[in-house]
Amino acid sequence: MLKRSVDINAIGRGLSPVVALDRDFFEHIAKLRAARRIWARTMKEKWGATDPKAMCLRAHGVVVGTVCTRQQPLVNIARGGIAGLAGILGGCMGLQVACYDETWSTPTEEAERVAIRTQQVLRYESGVTSVADPLAGSYYVEWLTSKLEEEIQAMVDKIEGMGGWMAALQNGWVHEEVKKGLLDIQRKIDNGERTVVGVNRFQIPTEEDFKPKLYxxxxxxxxxxxxxxxxxxxxxxxxxxxxxxxxxxxxxxxxxxxxxxxxxxxxxxxxxxxxx
Structure with a gap:
């Protein structure tokens, strides 16, 4: 877009990247805060943006379907609420919560309504949207934000050293990194190092489990x-x-x-x- 003479300030104001939100509450708060720091610094120092609005990351948070489990699906409502709260506290400008029955089928209207109501409770009842960056100053959150910022910047530099995102995607590096991350998570779940309620702890018999409506x-x-x-x-x-x-x-x-x-x-x- 810059080669087409589009102003960097117009580009920065118009972009709205999507950020995935998962189970780890503080990690995803810190991830969003770190992303906002990197975005502002990159837009100002590397691309020469002068408009403060262009240096503001308008991230849209999406509670991904991997948050949900097939076992005890109603628990996914709580998972979606926690992940959504992390996105708001991290500074996302929009939010989308996964439906509790996504691991079973196309979400029913009831599940979609619950997901929307979860977002509305966070927006209108919790009060968390009344303050910008309410966790600023927290020792743990600030430390974790700085740690993730360094790791994210190091990965960005590595990708640029490969020739950019498309080059990293085409040579298979991106797929390998995603694969390693997913396998590591699954290994921790399998050996009990990472608890998933209803999956590797606090299980109930299958016949007693809730079965969502199918389409x-x-x-x-x-x-x-x-x-x-x-x-x-x-x-x-x-x-x-x-x-x-x-x-x-x-x-x-x-x-x-x-x-x-x-x-x-x-x-x-x-x-x-x-x-x-």
Whole structure:
């Protein structure tokens, strides 16, 4: 973007990276705080940004699905709340909490509602959003933030030494690092070094465990709808048609689908999108 003469301040104000939030409460608070430090320093010293807003990291925190467990899935509600709180205390500007039944199936409307309500409780009832960086000055948080900042900066320098992110991705280094991290976490869970409630400690019999609602019938109906619609599209020969005619045809479809279009050569082709 800089090569296209886009101002670095405009770039900094417009970017909003996504940051994963997991189980370790203080680690993810410190990770976000360290990322904010590195972002501000890099934008100012390396890229020459002058607008304070461009030096402010607008991170969007996402409580990843790996937080959830298949065993005792209702406990995932607590996990999502704790991880979401860590994101807010770390300074994320947006938040998305995983649904408690994600390890079972496509989240149900009930699970989606609980995830949204968790975010709303954190936003409107907890009071944590009333203060910016409320853990500033904490000995442990400041020490951990500085430690992670050094480690993150060292990894950034290593990636740049490889020729950048794309080069590190293409030579397999990124995949190996992710693989090593995941295997290390799983090893600690397997040997009991890392406790996961309901998985390696505090288990209950399978027959007593909560079973979320599954969307098997809904998924089956959605699949039937897709193939019925594809058959209708082929039969009526609208694979190459104008947007006006296709919009007219959309109103004639007997099943709940949406049709969007993207340019391919000189023709518009229908893309099926399921309505939830």
């Amino acid at each position: 098997a019938l809904r998924i089956l109906q959605m699949s039937i709808n897709i193939w019925m619609t594809i058959g209708i599209l082929r039969k009526r020969g609208i694979t190459k048609t104008s947007r006006r005619k296709s919009r007219t045809y959309k109103r004639q479809l007997p099943i709940p689908v949406k049709i969007s279009f993207h340019m391919y050569s000189r023709h518009w082709k229908p893309t099926l999108l399921l309505q939830r």
